[in-house]
Amino acid sequence: MIVVLCNFRKDGFVVSIIRFKFQRKEALRFLSHLDQLRLFQRAFRRANIEIEHSHGFNPHPKLAFAQAMSVGMVSDEEYADVTVKGTITIDEFMQKINKALPEGLCVIDAWYIEKGTLSLNASMAESEYELNVDLLYPIAEETVQKAVDALLTKQEIIIQRRTKKGKIKEKDIRPFIKALEIKKIEALSITFRLTVIYIEQQCVKPMIVLEKLNLEGLILNPTVFMVRTMLKLT
Amino acid sequence: MSHLGMKLIYPMLNRREDTWCERSFAPWIDMEKQLRDHDLPLFAIESMTPLCDFDFVGFTLQYEMSFTNIINMLDLGKIPIRSTDRTMEDPIVIAGGPCASNPEPLADFVDIFFIGDAEVTLDDLLDLYKAWKKTKKPRIDFLKKAVALDGIYVPAFYKPTYNTDGTLKDFQPIVEEAPQKVRKCFVDDLNTAYYPETLLVPYTSTVHDRVSYEIFRGCGRGCRFCQAGMLYRPTREKTSETIKNQIDVLLKNTGYDEISLASLSSGDYPGIETLIKDLVDQYESDNISVSLPSLRIDSVSIDMLEQMQKVRKSGVTLAPEAGTQRLRDVINKGVTEADLMQTVEDAFKKKFGHIKLYFMMGLPTETDEDIAGIAHLGHKVVEAYFDTDESLRNRSLKVVLSTACFVPKPFTPFQWEPQDTMDEFVRKQKHLKNEIKSRKITYNWQDSQLSYLEAIFARGDRRLCKLLEAAQKAGCRFDGWSRMFDYDTWLQLIEELEIDGAFYACRQREKEELFPWDFIDIGVTKEYLYHENQKAKLGELTPYCKEECNDCGVMQFQEGWVCSEHYTV
Numbered sequence: 001m002i003v004v005l006c007n008f009r010k011d012g013f014v015v016s017i018i019r020f021k022f023q024r025k026e027a028l029r030f031l032s033h034l035d036q037l038r039l040f041q042r043a044f045r046r047a048n049i050e051i052e053h054s055h056g057f058n059p060h061p062k063l064a065f066a067q068a069m070s071v072g073m074v075s076d077e078e079y080a081d082v083t084v085k086g087t088i089t090i091d092e093f094m095q096k097i098n099k100a101l102p103e104g105l106c107v108i109d110a111w112y113i114e115k116g117t118l119s120l121n122a123s124m125a126e127s128e129y130e131l132n133v134d135l136l137y138p139i140a141e142e143t144v145q146k147a148v149d150a151l152l153t154k155q156e157i158i159i160q161r162r163t164k165k166g167k168i169k170e171k172d173i174r175p176f177i178k179a180l181e182i183k184k185i186e187a188l189s190i191t192f193r194l195t196v197i198y199i200e201q202q203c204v205k206p207m208i209v210l211e212k213l214n215l216e217g218l219i220l221n222p223t224v225f226m227v228r229t230m231l232k233l234t
Numbered sequence: 235m236s237h238l239g240m241k242l243i244y245p246m247l248n249r250r251e252d253t254w255c256e257r258s259f260a261p262w263i264d265m266e267k268q269l270r271d272h273d274l275p276l277f278a279i280e281s282m283t284p285l286c287d288f289d290f291v292g293f294t295l296q297y298e299m300s301f302t303n304i305i306n307m308l309d310l311g312k313i314p315i316r317s318t319d320r321t322m323e324d325p326i327v328i329a330g331g332p333c334a335s336n337p338e339p340l341a342d343f344v345d346i347f348f349i350g351d352a353e354v355t356l357d358d359l360l361d362l363y364k365a366w367k368k369t370k371k372p373r374i375d376f377l378k379k380a381v382a383l384d385g386i387y388v389p390a391f392y393k394p395t396y397n398t399d400g401t402l403k404d405f406q407p408i409v410e411e412a413p414q415k416v417r418k419c420f421v422d423d424l425n426t427a428y429y430p431e432t433l434l435v436p437y438t439s440t441v442h443d444r445v446s447y448e449i450f451r452g453c454g455r456g457c458r459f460c461q462a463g464m465l466y467r468p469t470r471e472k473t474s475e476t477i478k479n480q481i482d483v484l485l486k487n488t489g490y491d492e493i494s495l496a497s498l499s500s501g502d503y504p505g506i507e508t509l510i511k512d513l514v515d516q517y518e519s520d521n522i523s524v525s526l527p528s529l530r531i532d533s534v535s536i537d538m539l540e541q542m543q544k545v546r547k548s549g550v551t552l553a554p555e556a557g558t559q560r561l562r563d564v565i566n567k568g569v570t571e572a573d574l575m576q577t578v579e580d581a582f583k584k585k586f587g588h589i590k591l592y593f594m595m596g597l598p599t600e601t602d603e604d605i606a607g608i609a610h611l612g613h614k615v616v617e618a619y620f621d622t623d624e625s626l627r628n629r630s631l632k633v634v635l636s637t638a639c640f641v642p643k644p645f646t647p648f649q650w651e652p653q654d655t656m657d658e659f660v661r662k663q664k665h666l667k668n669e670i671k672s673r674k675i676t677y678n679w680q681d682s683q684l685s686y687l688e689a690i691f692a693r694g695d696r697r698l699c700k701l702l703e704a705a706q707k708a709g710c711r712f713d714g715w716s717r718m719f720d721y722d723t724w725l726q727l728i729e730e731l732e733i734d735g736a737f738y739a740c741r742q743r744e745k746e747e748l749f750p751w752d753f754i755d756i757g758v759t760k761e762y763l764y765h766e767n768q769k770a771k772l773g774e775l776t777p778y779c780k781e782e783c784n785d786c787g788v789m790q791f792q793e794g795w796v797c798s799e800h801y802t803v
Contacts, residue, residue: 045520100489
């Protein structure tokens, strides 16, 4: 049985909102958010999947990503919502879009959502990263573990950030950090596993957590290789 | 990634079973530093193969001030800079494009130049190469075979001699295979010629990030400063059916949401209004927009602009080129102040608030009155805005006047003319600034130092090769980028090498002078160009080709060719 979930536009046109899960591999990890957005728009056109556009003065396609991906990040789990004109089965959708996407991007799952479903941005619950960091010199695992423990036992971790208006604002990032552990340690590199949670659509960037580790010898820029291994929605 | 020629050649080569073509671009200075620091060769993008490992390395010659980049890329790609130093291990260096019309400043660096449309002989050249490669004979054998093809120029096979005053005395082939004159190639029928079904779609946004589609080649307007207008004759149009079909395929295969109808003067395409209307009607519901890159004032109707900008709205750019009617007649631009004002008034009524006007400074016979005329036009445009009913016009107004320094180019009626000196350009720019009284007008001008060098290379000969080589060694790159352009270094090298810049740029040439590019036959004759030069001085207009044949020579160039069979009036 093929189920197609339809929504009706005010003018009677049928649109379907599809939520899809995709992966970004190493080949395309240096795409910026806007490059990736444009890439998807063009891929949908090539796939002959018609996307609904906004009806304003400057029409833009109804395509929303859960989060702007960092340049350089590889991800096993990303999400986006797209409003498609007419009806299309999920199988057809996945088959068509994957044929049109370049190597390095791949849609791995998709399903219909109803109009009014909580937005992706608001549904993000938890995210897991693997962070591979180069070292200036070998560091003993105990030293690293100590730094991790010290960070996690803190009641609050205050960072300062500049607001859009240029004011400096303080923010406690401790509540967002669910777990941090050493996954693997080698002569000149460490892989951390970091789990963060989203609270009221706010979170912390993995790089800031690494900076706050206060561990000498980590080469944070520009060599951190970041992989999102999991993104959980509520 | 913006160049249309590359987008055409790349798939054309890759369609061959036996050929694999990749792209490589001049790296920016930071990347160059990394390559040099780590002793890495410049590589091609697709497979990261070093340039030196290819059979051919080809360059597009868009602009004289990119010449140092070409030498630098050869150097970075570990290819000997000079043709004479290359061995069997090295690639054949080829080049083509508009600047190949005077290839002489690059004569020592390039093995083979393509003169005219490369589509015609590219496949033949590769076939010759394939056959030659099996024979394992020296490079010169291949080059000798190559010159048998039309439009192929091998600079090593020619030798110039000079008069005591520095002008060219003689230019002769030194091998019997090389022809006395190199005839350009041109595609007879663009409807049946190869055109790609897909384009490279970049991930990052590039300039001209859209389906750039060539609707016709050549232009018969005969503006006397314009090199492309002479080089790409005769005019060859695609039928609207070909255009629509090919565009549809390109849109489907690329996913682009914008089409640009490219040519030397797209407004001149017969039935352009219908074509645009058809395209807008067909693609509007898909949110695909249509644009025209270059428009003559007398060919644009603002309705047409409005049609195109239904989806996205921007400003209007117009090119009167000169400030007075007298000077516009000298350059045979043909448009009138009335044309301009009509267009501008219509634009204001349609709520366009941003008008940009392009001019050239230093055109032959130009006086201070012509310069003041530029400001005068600007003021009239501002007046036209305030004369427009307040309820109709845009709430804000910006008029941009921009002047470029005229560079006389080979194969134009002005190829005999001197360029203004840099002091004169600066004086004229100041004069214009003083003449502009309205605060609504912004004036942009182009740097005269860069134009001076451009003029040297545009009409240069092979004695300039040593200057280019020295400039690359001295670190000159990306000279067309103002922040990279190092005029002092160039000036110093010109002095050290005892080159007379004014000889190339600012000298009035005699009618009979033999030019370094005269060995190329582009179809349009030198007699015709000189005749046009004389008419320019009298301010006499030459009609548009389609209205009346002016006997430029292109009809005699290819047997049986009749221009009017390849365009519609």
